[in-house]
Amino acid sequence: MVVVLPVLSGLVYATLYSFGIVGILNEGFTLENWSGILSGKSFWTSLFFSFYVAVTSILISLVLSLSMALSWKKALQNGILSTVIYLPLCFPGTVMAFFMFQMLSKSGFLSRLGFEAGLIQDLTIFPELINDAYGIGIIITSVLLITPFFVILFTNLYRSEQIENYKALASTFGASKSQLLRRVTLPILLKKSSVSIYLFIIFVMGSYEVPLLLGRQSPQMISVATLQKIQRYNLYDIPKGFAMSILYVLIIVLVLVLLYWRNRAFFNSNQTS
Amino acid sequence: MMKKILQYGLIISIGFPVLFLLMLSIGRRWPYPALFPLEMSFSNWEFLQQSDSKLFQAFFISLGISLSVAFIVTSIGFLISKFIAYSKQRNTFLVLAYIPYLLSPVIMAVIFQYYFIITGLAGSFFGVIIAQFLIAFPFGIIIYDNFWNSQLKSIEELSYTLGGTRIQTYRKVLLPLSKNAIMLCFFQVFLVSWFEYGLTNLIGSGKVRTLTVSVFNFVTEANIFYAALSCCLLILPPMLLLYINKRFIFFVEKTNQ
Numbered sequence: 001m002v003v004v005l006p007v008l009s010g011l012v013y014a015t016l017y018s019f020g021i022v023g024i025l026n027e028g029f030t031l032e033n034w035s036g037i038l039s040g041k042s043f044w045t046s047l048f049f050s051f052y053v054a055v056t057s058i059l060i061s062l063v064l065s066l067s068m069a070l071s072w073k074k075a076l077q078n079g080i081l082s083t084v085i086y087l088p089l090c091f092p093g094t095v096m097a098f099f100m101f102q103m104l105s106k107s108g109f110l111s112r113l114g115f116e117a118g119l120i121q122d123l124t125i126f127p128e129l130i131n132d133a134y135g136i137g138i139i140i141t142s143v144l145l146i147t148p149f150f151v152i153l154f155t156n157l158y159r160s161e162q163i164e165n166y167k168a169l170a171s172t173f174g175a176s177k178s179q180l181l182r183r184v185t186l187p188i189l190l191k192k193s194s195v196s197i198y199l200f201i202i203f204v205m206g207s208y209e210v211p212l213l214l215g216r217q218s219p220q221m222i223s224v225a226t227l228q229k230i231q232r233y234n235l236y237d238i239p240k241g242f243a244m245s246i247l248y249v250l251i252i253v254l255v256l257v258l259l260y261w262r263n264r265a266f267f268n269s270n271q272t273s
Numbered sequence: 274m275m276k277k278i279l280q281y282g283l284i285i286s287i288g289f290p291v292l293f294l295l296m297l298s299i300g301r302r303w304p305y306p307a308l309f310p311l312e313m314s315f316s317n318w319e320f321l322q323q324s325d326s327k328l329f330q331a332f333f334i335s336l337g338i339s340l341s342v343a344f345i346v347t348s349i350g351f352l353i354s355k356f357i358a359y360s361k362q363r364n365t366f367l368v369l370a371y372i373p374y375l376l377s378p379v380i381m382a383v384i385f386q387y388y389f390i391i392t393g394l395a396g397s398f399f400g401v402i403i404a405q406f407l408i409a410f411p412f413g414i415i416i417y418d419n420f421w422n423s424q425l426k427s428i429e430e431l432s433y434t435l436g437g438t439r440i441q442t443y444r445k446v447l448l449p450l451s452k453n454a455i456m457l458c459f460f461q462v463f464l465v466s467w468f469e470y471g472l473t474n475l476i477g478s479g480k481v482r483t484l485t486v487s488v489f490n491f492v493t494e495a496n497i498f499y500a501a502l503s504c505c506l507l508i509l510p511p512m513l514l515l516y517i518n519k520r521f522i523f524f525v526e527k528t529n530q
Contacts, residue, residue, distance in 0.1 A: 002353075003407050004369055010385035068283075075280055083519060084284050090511035091290065092468035094485045095504040098492065099290045102297065102501075107305045109293070115306040123305055199375060206377030208471040209485075213492065223377040223471065230383050245383050252376055260368050267364050 011246065018243035025235050033239040042225065043244050047251075049219040053135045053211075054204035057142035058197060064143070065150030069158060070185065076155045088148040093141075097213040100141045104129040130214045137214035138221070142204050149200075150193075157192050158185075195266040198259055202252060222248055291508065297501030310498075317502050328487065328499070332506055335467060335483040338398070339510075342405045343463035347455055350413030350462075357414060358421035367418060370411035378408045379471030389476050396478035404476040405469060409462045416461055420454040460514050467510060 017023040020030040037043045068076070075081040091099075103109050111126040120126055130137035158164075166188065167180050175183065190197075211221040220228070226248065229241030260267055297303075298317055300310025320326040357366045373381055382404060386395065394400030428450070432442040448455075470485035477486065484507050491500035 003373060003410055006385050006388065006407055007373065007381065009388060013387050014384050071276065072280060081280055081284065084287050086515055086519065087287050090508050090515055092485065092507060094468070094470050094488050095507050098488060098500055098504055099294060102293070102497065112306050112308050116308060202375045206375070206380065208377055208379045223379050226383060227379055227471070227475070241383065245380050248380060249376060249384070253372060256368060256371055256375065267367055
């Protein structure tokens with residue numbers, strides 16, 4: 001109740017505002033804001049752009065982290081890498097976004113390196129890697145932020161699920177290296193981490209700091225788009241901003257309920273964090 | 274051999290951002306296409322000796338907010354998570370706890386900002402602490418949820434059977450056993466609060482200038498050297514916590530195994 005009550009009260013206020021019942025310049029009940037959001041392009045473009053960025057980032061992170069966790073098992077459990085891999089967890093999105101901005105922008109470090117190496121003759125030739133239409137900068141930054149989490153997750157799962165024993169058993173039945181990977185290791189790791197992967201997708205979809213610094217005006221990720229509507233000088237946009245935030249909350253709650261419905265064991269067992 | 278080279282490459286690339294940000298934090302002029310700043314001095318870091326400097330204040334405001342949020346969530350979360358973990362509606366509470374944790378904090382801030390404005394909490398230090406508490410508290414519940422299990426419940430019941438009072442059971446049994454869980458929750462919540470920008474900026478109305486807010490302000494002012502300095506200050510405490518975590522908690526867990 002400590003948290004749910006203020007959030008529910010906030011949702012009630014936001015709903016009333018979006019229907020024109022309360023708020024500055026509102027003149028009474030109207031469906032105009034909602035129909036504008038539901039039939040317009042801006043909300044859905046932001047939602048799909050957020051989804052595309054999140055899914056792409058997670059897929060790239062999964063490939064990288066699985067490769068590292070499975071190829072460097074010993075180093076990740078005992079060597080210096082077992083400590084160093086925790087270091088990126090100290091980087092908040094704000095810092096990583098600023099770092100990537102200084103690395104990937106047209107006047108950034110990579111562009112300067114390219115100039116020194118004679119690969120480019122002018123900074124305008126350097127490819128647009130940030131504030132670009134495809135969210136490349138956001139995706140690269142998200143991948144760098146997420147991959148260490150997945151490496152640690154898969155390394156721990158590999159050990160706790162005793163995958164080595166399953167592999168030994170499958171080997172005695174004549175399984176090849178490729179079959180061990182495709183039929184034993186990957187299915188166990190991906191199945192056990194599936195809920196965490198889905199939760200990470202939702203988490204990246206809602207990220208704010210990274211797209212704020214590395215994204216562009218259009219398309220925008222959902223958090224940035226919503227906040228811009230609320231904070232704009234045009235007061236007529238505020239109800240639309242509230243409608244967008246309510247719609248996003250409803251979508252996330254629906255996805256969470258579906259996740260819970262299909263993965264009750266995850267919430268019942270002691271692996272929720 | 275190739276494996277080793279790749280591993281060392283990864284280690285270097287993980288350390289590179291820290292070195293790069295440190296380099297920028299002591300830089301002055303960095304025109305294109307110079308690889309490194311033309312002037313380097315520690316004058317930017319002199320803020321440490323000036324208590325009236327913006328960065329000095331931002332550092333301590335961030336520290337104050339994060340320590341307060343971490344302390345409140347760790348203490349209240351410890352008590353409430355126990356009731357939730359042993360409750361029949363545990364799963365319902367847990368799913369509800371995931372909502373603020375998964376929703377973007379800034380969207381949450383948009384939703385309850387109105388109440389902060391009418392209560393006069395917007396733009397205040399305490400307002401930011403309360404807003405961050407609303408985000409971090411469910412996170413604390415999720416962290417503690419793993420800790421309360423049937424074995425711990427049996428030990429607690431044994432203490433009552435042997436005549437221990439509720440206070441004695443908490444002081445002599447539960448708290449010593451939960452030292453690691455409490456530390457873990459404190460560290461994690463501290464980091465959630467320390468890293469937070471969107472919600473802090475919205476509820477703080479730009480008046481509560483934390484380090485993350487400072488980074489964005491410096492970026493807007495095109496002062497990349499001070500932004501880099503703020504970034505260095507942002508990653509220092511987490512690194513210290515990581516060291517403590519690896520050195521002590523991890524060590525205790527390993528010796529207990």
